[in-house]
Amino acid sequence: MPAPPLKVDLHTHILPEHWPDLSERYGYGGFVQLQHHGPGCARMLLDGRPFREIRDNCWDPLRRIEECDRDGVQVQVLSTVPVMFSYWAKPRDTHDLARLLNDHLAGVIEAHPRRFLGLGTLPMQDAELACRELERCVDELGLCGVQIGTHVNGWNLDRAELFPVFQRAEELGAAIFVHPWEMLGRERMPRYWLPWLVGMPAETTLAICSLIFGGVLERLPRLRLCFAHGGGSFPYTLGRIERGFVCRPDLVAVDNDVNPRGYLTRLYVDSLVHDPAALRFLIERFGAERIALGSDYPFPLGEAVPGRLIESLELAPVHRSRLLAGTALEFLGVGRERFL
Numbered sequence: 001m002p003a004p005p006l007k008v009d010l011h012t013h014i015l016p017e018h019w020p021d022l023s024e025r026y027g028y029g030g031f032v033q034l035q036h037h038g039p040g041c042a043r044m045l046l047d048g049r050p051f052r053e054i055r056d057n058c059w060d061p062l063r064r065i066e067e068c069d070r071d072g073v074q075v076q077v078l079s080t081v082p083v084m085f086s087y088w089a090k091p092r093d094t095h096d097l098a099r100l101l102n103d104h105l106a107g108v109i110e111a112h113p114r115r116f117l118g119l120g121t122l123p124m125q126d127a128e129l130a131c132r133e134l135e136r137c138v139d140e141l142g143l144c145g146v147q148i149g150t151h152v153n154g155w156n157l158d159r160a161e162l163f164p165v166f167q168r169a170e171e172l173g174a175a176i177f178v179h180p181w182e183m184l185g186r187e188r189m190p191r192y193w194l195p196w197l198v199g200m201p202a203e204t205t206l207a208i209c210s211l212i213f214g215g216v217l218e219r220l221p222r223l224r225l226c227f228a229h230g231g232g233s234f235p236y237t238l239g240r241i242e243r244g245f246v247c248r249p250d251l252v253a254v255d256n257d258v259n260p261r262g263y264l265t266r267l268y269v270d271s272l273v274h275d276p277a278a279l280r281f282l283i284e285r286f287g288a289e290r291i292a293l294g295s296d297y298p299f300p301l302g303e304a305v306p307g308r309l310i311e312s313l314e315l316a317p318v319h320r321s322r323l324l325a326g327t328a329l330e331f332l333g334v335g336r337e338r339f340l
Contacts, residue, residue, distance in 0.1 A: 005320070006074055006325040007307050009075065009076045009294065009297060010077045010294045010331070011179075011270045011272060011294030012064075012078060012295065012296070012297040012298070013296070013298070014058065014105065015034065015054070015058050016101070016104040023047075025096075026096075029047045030047060030088065031086065031089070032044050032046060032051065033045040033046075040063075042056075042059075044083070054298075055298065061115075064297075064298075065112065071306055072307070073307070074115070076116055076117075077116075077119060077332065078105055079118070079119040079177060080147065085148075087125045087149065091123050094126075095123040098120070098122055101121055103141070105141070106118065106142065117144050118144065119145050120145075121148075125153055127164040128164075131164060131165055134165065134169060138172045144174070144332040145332070146169070146174065147176075149181040150179070151181075151203075156206065156210035156214070157207050158210040158255075166216055167220060169224075174224075175225075175333060176225050178207055178226065178227045178228065180199070180204050181203075183199030183200055184202060184206065185202070204231060204232025208232070209241065213253070213255060214256065217266055221266075224268070224331055226268035227267065229296075230271065230272055230279075235281065235285045235286065238285070242259060242261050264290070265287075267286070267290065268331045269290065269291055270291070271292065274309070279309055288318075288320075291322075291327055293327075310323045310324060
């Protein structure tokens with residue numbers, strides 16, 4: 001009987017089961033607390049207010065492995081929950097928190113090296129501290145790279161203060177997974193969960209356009225970037241974006257005169273688009289070699305059975321293999337033989 005296809009889920013989130021009272025640790029509020037209130041149940045609190053209910057699959061590696069085995073996923077790539085980025089805090093405190101989260105991540109991977117890979121988190125509001133922690137993630141903890149937000153306290157990703165972090169990532173060969181957080185326009189979206197449904201795709205598109213038009217990708221040709229949720233709205237609005245570049249270069253091409261369409265072969269995206277037609281379009285636009293399985297496990301807006309959407313399409317075996325595992329491993333810089 002042939003072995004099942006390798007599945008590498010690039011987009012999953014994890015938290016420690018416990019962490020210190022961060023407000024007490026740093027002397028001010030705004031940080032996430034975790035309150036366990038029943039067997040396998042906890043709630044994340046922001047200054048005592050409920051933020052999100054989670055289950056033990058968010059912190060228990062054995063539970064994750066059990067559910068991965070159920071769904072045929074051999075490898076998860078672990079990253080923190082974006083609300084933990086804490087870019088708004090004092091840089092030294094965000095750095096301390098990043099170290100705590102990254103040490104936990106590395107410990108889980110060390111205990112289960114054939115089941116998990118990891119992407120750390122950084123104090124992005126301070127480039128010197130961020131570069132220091134990035135180096136530690138890669139050189140000491142053995143992580144494949146980092147997860148960052150789509151902006152840093154309102155700085156778009158082309159901001160000059162952030163460039164040293166991208167530059168150091170390229171030098172280290174570290175992968176960067178970009179996840180939306182603190183979505184633009186939240187004040188106009190108080191209802192219907194619209195920040196997650198509308199704000200996240202727009203937020204990711206803003207991040208991609210900032211990196212393209214700001215010339216970051218042009219200056220760093222070996223930088224590996226992947227964007228969550230299928231690249232947000234970017235793949236589906238590229239025609240409009242390109243048209244603006246062509247018809248108003250005086251407004252659009254002021255820092256980079258390369259057509260944005262030319263970067264499709266430079267970017268990676270995950271497969272989390274929830275719709276067969278959307279995934280077919282994404283494959284047509286980017287190619288299977290730029291799309292990696294991503295489920296947003298263990299959250300409800302993710303894919304309930306990771307890879308099911310990919311497996312529902314009629315695809316050539318080579319393309320199916322790329323989508324389920326090959327693209328993620330290439331992006332992360334990890335050989336397939338590690339898991340065979």
